[in-house]
Amino acid sequence: MHKFYLNIFFIVSLIYGVETIDISLDPISHNTFYLSSIHPVYQPDLFNKEYITEGNLGSAMSVYCLEDLYTNIDDSIRTTSSFLYKQGDVGYRDFSFAIKTKVSNTGVLKLTGNGLTYPGRFAQYGNDNILQNYLLNFSKQISSSKAISFYMAYHLENSDTQHINSNSGESYLLGMNYSISKENYAFNVKYASQTGQTNFVDLINHHIVWGMIDFNYRITDRIELQIDNKYKGFYLDGNKYNVNNLSMGIISTFGLADFNTSLTLVDSTLYPEISLKTKFNYFNIDIGLAHSNWFSCDQYAINNYQYYFSNISYKSDSIEMEVEPRYIQYNNSNYWSLNNKLIMNLNIINSKIQIIPILLSLNRTELSLSFQNNYYHTSDLIIKNYIDSSLKLFESESDRRYKKFLGISYRGIQFNNIYSINLNEVGLYSNGSAWLWNDNNMKNYLDFYVGLEFKKFIFSWHFTNILSENYLINSNGDIENLYMKYFSVKWKFDN
DSSP, rough: OOTOOOOHHHHHOOOOOOOEEEEEEEOOOOOOEEEEEESSSSSOOOEEESSSSOOSSSGGGGHHHHHHOOOOOOTSSEEEEEEEEEEEGGGEEEEEEEEEEETTTTTEEEEEEEEEEEEOTTSTTOOOOOOEEEEEEEEOOOOOOOOOOOOEEEEOOOTTOOSSOOOOOOEEEEEHHHHHEOEEEEEEEEEEEEEEOOOOSOOEEEEEEEEEEEEEEEESSSSSEEEEEEEEEETTTEEEEEEEEEEEEEEEEEESSSEEEEEEEETTTTEEEEEEEEEOOSSSEEEEEEEEEEEETTTTEEEEEEEEEEEEEESSSSEEEEEEEEEETTTTTTEEEEEEEEEOOOOEEEEEEEEHHTTTEEEEEEEEEEEEEEEOOOOSSSSEEEEEEEEEEEEEESSSOOOOEEEEEEEEEOOTTTTEOOOTTSEEEGGGGGGOOOOOOOOEEEEEEEEEEOOOEEEEEEOOTTOOOOOOOOOTOBBOOOOEEEEEEEEEEEE
8 A cells, every 4th residue: 555655755755866845835735845855945856767857947846746656567468547536625626647558578658647627715716727747758678788768748837827826837848868787887878858938927938958977887896986977958038058067986885884985076166075874784874075056047057055964874674763964055154954754664453453343444554654854953044944744554454355544644844934935936035024924833734544445446535734724825925724625536447
């Protein structure tokens, strides 16, 4: 069951490759900004395994996220199809589909689509779809060491829908990936582009290209050379800009520790990176210095920052814990932050238990708990404190045709009251003086779901924002503290 209902923290980590701070600004999580958890002033680019999207055009990255419907293909099935349908309060409708088919022995062609409608409590957003996404992807394993893939995608949001939409407008995306893996080396090259128009007044036309090359060469059994180059070119309203990150480093592997060191060249400036990570059975330490940068589309400039980190972790079969203090240097100012994580997976019921005679029983049941906390000791960021946690109970075995599951998720966000997010501006940070709701109190968002999982069918009932916490909907400061309910149906077909 847990394959289908992962906490959003793990999903986002998978598609971004980094941890994120998730700020959702409406009851249906349409405008969810995924900020870098290390320095939460920008959204990392979305490097999904199938497509790439720019993170800093001002719109929420959630509008580009397509859910994987797990249409796995085995040797006996050539084509599978799946759909996900959500329907709830105030006219909320969300429909996704995926069709995947084999092409020859090692090729796979996949078509994914999504359409969302949300008129709002007072039908203020209209009855037409406010969001549409389509993705066509082809991948092929040429040989045991070579693989290639291509994709094309289309994204559209209604330009006449105010406040609920993220102004992402219309975009066309395409890209390719080619990889070679040999005994002593691995080579990977990617190309991607995004072209379109946003609905912002001060940023209309954009064309963005990515060119990425990764090369790893094993010099000895313990030493590996790594070369990485990421190029990104921007064409914004007729003006051209580019960012190039060239990194070269050595990965040294020893019995009790790994030692990595590299230099990254950005805009004629070299930035050192170094890390040392132990490899004991349970307790480990990872310390180092790292660098990152992003291109600000409202300032038309490259922003760089460095940070020191010291990660202390414990890992066993059922529990993982991490504590990581960080020290960040950015724009001649310094601050420290603290990241904590806890993941637990436990078997709590090993045999059938009758809870209510005839009506309710539980078979072999597992508990999954996740907790993430980020604290930032500065008032220069939009976030002061962030908590993301979830608790899930699900049957891993059942004597019936279905398995039962339920889950609770909690997200707490404490903002610095001098800043807020304005959906109508390209820059994420706006002066918060006009946003009456934005105080220093913790904002508490609590969700609950319960459902049944069959072999190829999942039904669940969701209760979002149970506490009716205030959501920010528009730049006038109007608040819609909406508690919402919806049901979800996910179905897989073998054709």
